[in-house]
Amino acid sequence: MLNKVNVDQRLLEQNQRLLQHLNTSCLNKRQVKQLLSEIFGHQLDDSNQFLLPFYSDYGRNIKLGKNVSVSCNVMMADKAGIKIGDNVEIGSGTSLLTIDGEQTGPIVIDSGVRIGGNVIVLPNVHIGAHAVVSAGSIVTHGIPVGEKYTRRKCR
Numbered sequence: 001m002l003n004k005v006n007v008d009q010r011l012l013e014q015n016q017r018l019l020q021h022l023n024t025s026c027l028n029k030r031q032v033k034q035l036l037s038e039i040f041g042h043q044l045d046d047s048n049q050f051l052l053p054f055y056s057d058y059g060r061n062i063k064l065g066k067n068v069s070v071s072c073n074v075m076m077a078d079k080a081g082i083k084i085g086d087n088v089e090i091g092s093g094t095s096l097l098t099i100d101g102e103q104t105g106p107i108v109i110d111s112g113v114r115i116g117g118n119v120i121v122l123p124n125v126h127i128g129a130h131a132v133v134s135a136g137s138i139v140t141h142g143i144p145v146g147e148k149y150t151r152r153k154c155r
Helices: 004-024 029-040
Strands: 054-056 062-064 074-077 082-084 095-097 107-109 125-127
Touching (some): 004 054, 029 062, 095 107
Parallel strands (some): 054 074, 082 107, 107 125
16 A cells, blocks of 8 residues: 555646646646646536646646636646635746745635736635636635725735
8 A cells, every 4th residue: 555645746746747748848738637636636617617738736736616717827836625616717937836945735716706917825824706816916805795906915
């Protein structure tokens, strides 16, 4: 029987191989969907859209709803789990980080959320439904349902 460290290391290595293929090959839409489905460990819904390149560490700890739009250069460091609801938009250069130094915890993004470009979401953050996070924000705490956050409010 393998211990957790060995399983995690193999999953990490497999994910990195898949990401390298995804981000460096000339692929059609079907092939991109297939590779992302392998990375996530579940079939990607046809309504979801990813602009490449895309990055993650494990991939298997990312759960997506329907009609999720992820722009280019997004990083999902998902060791502690990332859950994204339906009808979510994530801007380019955004990082969802479930581990930050000694802080570790999941990220939950409810349905209808819009996240601008170059946003950093730190561990243990829950973004409520229909919230809007402006570009360049660093989100260190939960955001209530329907709240509009600017850079100054999030820091």
